[in-house]
Amino acid sequence: MDLQQLLAAAQQMQDHLMSAQQELADAEVEGTSGGGLVKARVNGQGELVDLTISAAAIDPADPAETAQTVADLVLAAVNNAYRAVGELQQEKMGPLAAGLGQPGMSGVPEIPGLSGLFGGAAGEPGPGGTGPGELEPGEPGPPAP
Numbered sequence: 001m002d003l004q005q006l007l008a009a010a011q012q013m014q015d016h017l018m019s020a021q022q023e024l025a026d027a028e029v030e031g032t033s034g035g036g037l038v039k040a041r042v043n044g045q046g047e048l049v050d051l052t053i054s055a056a057a058i059d060p061a062d063p064a065e066t067a068q069t070v071a072d073l074v075l076a077a078v079n080n081a082y083r084a085v086g087e088l089q090q091e092k093m094g095p096l097a098a099g100l101g102q103p104g105m106s107g108v109p110e111i112p113g114l115s116g117l118f119g120g121a122a123g124e125p126g127p128g129g130t131g132p133g134e135l136e137p138g139e140p141g142p143p144a145p
Contacts, residue, residue, distance in 0.1 A: 013096065020092040029088055031081025033073045040077040042085045044092075048078060 024044030031040045037057040041050040057073060059066045 017093075017096050020096060024089060024092055027085075027088060029081055029084040031077045031079065031084055033076035033080060038070070038073040038077040040074070040081040042078075042081040044085060044088060046082065046085055046089075048081070051078075 027044035028041050028049065029044075031042070032038065034057060037054045039050075039052040040048060043049050051074065053070060053074070057066070057070055059069075
């Protein structure tokens with residue numbers, strides 16, 4: 001593969017990345033709990049943008065129990081929304097990250113060494129990991145000669 005093809009492939013990947021980032025910036029997902037009594041909306045960047053608590057979730061006869069119940073429902077709805085946005089991020093960005101240095105991505109060459117940055121294959125270093133024959137921090141080395 002010549003340099004021109006490599007540059008074209010890199011530009012194509014950058015275009016796809018920018019498109020996916022924009023889609024995430026424009027997206028919002030909702031998490032619910034208590035059968036819809038609590039709703040949490042999170043944008044594609046993982047920011048909580050809205051939280052709605054139905055009046056039906058509040059029992060004026062037992063404020064202490066209601067407060068704890070509402071707190072539990074809020075946590076469940078927010079966690080549900082964050083899980084959904086994580087899935088959306090993986091859907092949009094995962095294929096791009098997986099394509100960096102991974103065999104099988106059509107039209108984009110494998111870039112040696114990059115697969116380790118994204119949790120490379122067995123025997124390859126992942127983020128902060130060690131490669132074959134390398135020692136983990138604090139691991140004793142071979143005896144000195």
